[in-house]
Amino acid sequence: MSTGMRKPLFALLISILLFTVFLVPASAADTTPTGETPSGIPYNRLEREIDAYVNSYIGKSTPGAAVVVTKGDRIIFSKGYGHADLERRTAVDPAATVFAYGSINKTFVWTSVMQLVEAGKMRLDQDIRAYFPKEIAEKLRYDKPITMLDIMSHTAGYEQHPLSTFTLSAENLTSLEETLLSNQPEQIYEPGQVIAYSNFATALAGLAVEKVSGESFSDYEMNHILKPLGMNRTSGHPTLADHPDLREAEAAGYAVKQEGGFEARAHYYVPLYPAGAMEGTAEDLARFAMALYAADSPLFTRPETARTMFSRSYTPNEEILSNAHGFWEYRAEPHVVGHSGNVKGFSSNFAVVPEEQLGIVVLTNTEIEQKLTSGIINLLVQDKARVTEEPVPAADLSPSGELAGYYVQSGGTYSTYHEVTNYLGLIKVEAKGEHDLTLSVMGMSGELKQTSPNVYKFAKSDNPRFERLAPVLYAEISDGEVVRLSKGIATDILPLKGSRSLPALISYLALAILAIVFFLLAPFVLLIRWLLRIRKGALSTSAGSAGGRLLAATVLCGTLLVVNILYLLVNAMINENVTVGQMNFGVALNWVLTLLAAGLFVFSLVKSRSVPQSKWQKAGRAVTGALFAGFALLLADWNFFHFIP
Structure with a gap:
């Protein structure tokens, strides 16, 4: 090309570039919004602050993470950190890497419900029995209706089902209705009275969406939320059947090893x-x-629907943050709502600040990860310097001594033999001075200061995990009795009462230890005695000897029963893949061994009645009978004979 031709061409290129620059809106020249986050971080320092925080935990609390921040109608920060797959050394890409959202999925359920409420097809205060088959209604313990608001606030009253939330095989999956009908936990609390986090109740809300809309929940989710929002790399189907291409981009899930490093998790459903x-x-x-948070959201036809959804719908006390139509309220100003998530191999958190039109997403590929999932949210929305409270005169505060005692979490299983595991981590509450509290649980302890009548807020602890356990507690007291200590989120803390009081638990434990030690050692004693009698040639076939053999058989049944009970308890604590069939087989074995032992013991009495016995033989028979009867009654009280539906 000649020099003469280059000059006009160069001038033309310059003209095109200048023309293009003047066509670009001024706002596009700098996409960083002005101002600062609710926590006080200037937006122009956002990347620096997030990088510094996340990089201190990558490779320690999680192999990888994706963090995205939105402001108005734009993504203002999006970055992947670490590895989506350690074996393949795949980097995290926030636009492409597929994570499990975990319980953030619940916010899509609540959004679906609010869409149907807006359309006039559902009511938040309607009895949910209107939506479901009679098999679900028949199992409800209380006549008081369960409303959708109760389900949203996790106060429908359901216990946790002893079955694992996960399954290793897609072949075990059935329709949502079949799953709910086959795995119904008991309703153990009156609706609206106790916060007990419930996956089952949330799935019931999903079934209500199915019944009202005529679509499966995953189809409704896809057609009314994901597609309209352009969420083209997301699926709510339990096997990704509507989006199989996402499987290739799935991050590997991990758990942190005790000795450090990460352990890969199998894929669960x-x-x-x-x-x-x-x-x-x-x-x-x-x-x-x-x-x-958009004013013209494609999710709703009226802006007030979203405003209603983000407004508080339940709280045990007005001074405590709690629930906004299924979204949890976060400690920050202005009002922040969202939801965290945790499944096998993945943890997540999600928050929205409607007043600021701010959104925050944190996804990690490690289970039970909180350093990033909670830490990033707090980093951006929580400014402790702004949270000031007027001191309340001591005369207006409540005496904390009446709260002293032992408590248990509400969110457990209480109608099956799994109830025992709830009492392995009792929460001890002690008065500190006249108005404050000290809580101790699982080797952790912390202090809470009373800031207003019966409201206690975290003050200090030697363990950083403690504040997340009890950031704030409201003591609900009725007729001089403590009803519950509520932190407003996930689970309440309930006082031990009646047959589960501390003296009763101690007596149960003493009886259980005595019976277990006796029936584990007795067979060895009997074996030694039998061997000694063989050496002396003193074996007999008399009626008395027959009675002794029957008593020995009774002891052996007791031993097998003890072994089965211990196996059931260990299985309940460590085997996350146990089935109802396996659990009920153990319960059936309890019945067989107990009835067999009772029959053998009665026959041993009959056979030995006409034969002279030494006082030691009588004492041994009496101890065996008393211990076995007491142990059997204890097992009955703790649901070891209760078949799991």
Whole structure:
């Protein structure tokens, strides 16, 4: 090309570039918003602050993470950290890497419900029996209706089902209705009275969406939320059947090893899928965040629907943050709502600040990870310097001594033999001075200061995990009795009462230890005695000897019963893949061994009645009978003979 031709061409290129620059809006020249986050971080320092925080935990609390921040209708920060797959050394990409959202999926259930409420097809205060088959209604213990608001606030009254929330095989999955009908936990609390986090109740809300809309929940979710928002790399189907291409981009899930490093988790499925089966990218979830706070949201036809959804719908006390139509309220100003998530191999958190039009998404590929999932949210929305409270005169505060005692978490299983595991981590509450409290649980302890009548807020602890356990507690007292200590989120703390009081638990434990030691050692004693009699040639076939053999058989049944009970308890604590069939087989074995032992003991009495016995023989028979009877009654009281439906 000649020099003469180059000059006009160069001038033309310069003209095109200048023309293009002047066509670009001024706002596009700098996409960083002005101002600062609710915590006080200037937006122009956002990347620096997030990088510094996340990089201190990558490779320690999680192999990888994706963080996305939205402001208005734009993503203003999106970054992947670490590895999506340690074996393949795959980097995390917030636009492409697919994570499990966990319980953030629940916010899609609540959004679906609010869409149907807006359309006039559902009511938040309607008895849910109107939506479901009679098999579900028949199992309800209380006549008081369960409303959708009760389900949203996790106060429907359901205990946790002893079955695992996860399954290893997709072949074990059935329709949502079949799953709910086959795995119904007991309703153990009156609706609206106790917060007990419930995946089952959330899945019930998903079934209500199915019944009203005529679509499966995953189809409704896809057609009314994901597609309209352009969430093209997200699926709520439990097997990703509607989006199989996402499987290739799935991050590997991990757990932290005690000795350090990470252990890969097998891929699990979630039968109660509306409660936590959703998978997708961080940027897709950010689109959901923007749609929730947008004034012209494609999710709703009226702006007031979203405002209603974000307004508080339940709290045990007005001074405690709690629930906004299924979204949890976060400690920050202005008002922040969201939801965290945790499934096998993955943890997540999601928050929206409607007043600021701010959204925050944090996804990690490690289970029970809180350093990043909670830490990033707090970093951006929580400014402790702004939270000031007027001191309350001591004369207006309540005496804390009446709260002293032992408590247990509400969110457990109490109608099956799994109840025992709830009492392995009792919470001890002690008065500190006249108005404050000290809590101790599982080797942790912390102090809470009373800031207003019966409201206690975290003051200090030697363990950083303690503040997350009890950031604030409200003591609900009725007729001089403590009803509950409520932190407003997930689970309440209930006082031990009646047959589960501390003196009763100690007596049960003493009896259980005595019976277990006796029936584990007795067979060895009998064996030694039998061997000694062989050496002396003193074996007999008399009626008395027959009675002795029957008593020995009774002891052997007691030993087998003890072994089975210990196996059931260990299985309940460590085997997350146990089935109802396996659990009920253990219960059936309890029945067989108990009835067999009772029959053998009675026959041993009959056979030995006409034969002279030494006082030691009589004492041994009496101790065996008393211990076995006491142990059997104890097992009955703790549901070891109760078949799991």
